[in-house]
Amino acid sequence: MKLAYFVHDLSDPAVARRLRMLKAGGADPVVLGFCRTDAAPERLEGCPTVNLGRTYDARLGHRAKLTALTALKARRFKALIAGAEVVMARQLEMLAIADAARLLCGLKARLVYEALDIHRMMVQDTVKGLAMRGIEKALLKRSDLLVVSSPAFVDAYFKPIQGLGDDVHTPVLLVENKVLELGAAPSAALPPPPPGPPWRIGWMGAIRCRRSLDILTDLAARRPDLVEVRIHGRPAYVEFEDFDAQVAATPKVTFGGAYTAADLPRLYGDVHFCWAIDFMEEGLNSSWLLPNRLYESGRFGGIPIALEGVQTGRYLAEHGFGVRLEAPEDLEAFLAGLTPGRFAALRAELAAQPQSAFSADESDCRRLVERLKKPGEPLGSYGQASESTSGKIAA
Template identity: 55%
Template structure:
């Protein structure tokens, strides 16, 4: 099966992971997308990649402008879409472009919408929010399958706000942000339990409140907590990320990482910080972040806050520590005993790897679901043609 994958950022590690999963499931993938760095790059050297231009973080108007530019020249994508069975669009801005491309140059392909975040504009009141939700509904009318990474996106957004299952009859599939590829998940030699407790905050770094809490804790209590931050910060969300992470020796930022580094990163930590207030009460409360799967695969104990989907997932699987509020981290660490930590660590280490890692079977299942979406689209088109002929 041939899949054309429209993505918002060619350099996003999550894009590379999804491409790898699709290929492992038996699909031939062509990648089309914007890039955020100095030049476009391909996640795999043998994957055909088409650059749609450069966009920038936190510049929504500029990104929309780039989408409109490409909409005006969508015919140039015809060679990239020749013979594709499925057009997969990652997030709404790419759905707009992918929908036009399908309509104009690849009408036989089915359209799949992969929604991994619900942008705050989709929840806004007033005219802006109304227009954005209306646009999404219109585009979803042509979607054969909706792919989400958390069931809360369906429960909290698509069903109540977009009437999924009512006006929108689109089927949906859950594909969690599990680890795929990288180093083997052999159990690692974790530091001996005891203060200073080592906390790792890894992945998409965009929560200013989390950084404030962790830097304050590390500054006041270096005897209790030692914090390592790794990943890709959204610098526009912080007043001065670099200065703040250099302010105390008990907290350090080590830059981005590759999947191969996961065992070493999490192997040096006692706890995974899995708290996010970037879009509190909405997207941050609904998502299931990569870090609970990355940390879980390597036996690191996650720390979450009550009342969000992450804590519900952890409670369901009897994992981690759930705080009433994030500032309770200090009291939790003060009361942590060797025996309690060893019990928490044992639960994390004994959880089945399939809870955290996507295997070959899951990859094949994802591609099969996309193929089924294509068959459904074909049957729908045939029925319409028969009706029209009649």
């Protein structure tokens, strides 16, 4: 199945992971997208790429202008995407381009919308917010499938705000951000550091929450006897006053830079806990998402720490593992009262989870691609029906 994949950032590791999944499921993707780095890859996971231009974090106006110009010129992609059965768009800006390309190039391909974050602008009753919601709703009605990474995106946003299941009848597929493990035997989780203070907390992935950095550096500075913090990933520097200086000023906090999937067992094996709390869009996207680090930590032995009352905390409660705090200020008291016995019990709860809760394999990839070919039934009893009818698969 030929698939045209329009992505918001060619340099995003999550894009590469989705491409591996699509290829393992039998799709033949061609990738078109913007890039947040100066040098865009010419190929990604063996797939040809088309660089649509340089974009920047937090510069929504620039991205909107570039999106509009690219959509107007989408006819130039005709030879490249000819014969595609599916046109798939990652995030709203790419959905506008993908739909224009499908129309201007005369494709009869199915349109798939991957909505993996809900920007705060989308829920604001401002001129921009209302306009963006109107555009998204119109495009959503034209889409054959909506892919989400968390059920809360449907329950808190698409249903009540965009009318999904009411006047919008696009089918929904839940594709969680699980660790993709193909081919060789899955890597084993490494043993944790010796139990006892200082307790090590790992913060991995997209590093974009200023309040999280403040909480962790403050505690590490005040209680070096109690906690160490290991940060790895890609910081969104525009979200911080001075990320590097703040880390450097706190001896018990280290930053290890970017990493690859092969590093996950080592990184999570080096810590006791995983910081799975986010305040970047508190009460909105941060409360609805199920982040990559939730699945990575579960797969490789880092006990996730989340807040009660948000989707990540509800996930931990439903599955019976992890640490749920009523407020981030409770972290110090929790760690101060933690015993080796209690830590062993937390590890045992995590070890009791099935591997399929955290990782996806080739059969999951095949099911995903088959669903893209046949989008399925409208929303209906999403989240309540069986796996075969709810569109819920592991990925």
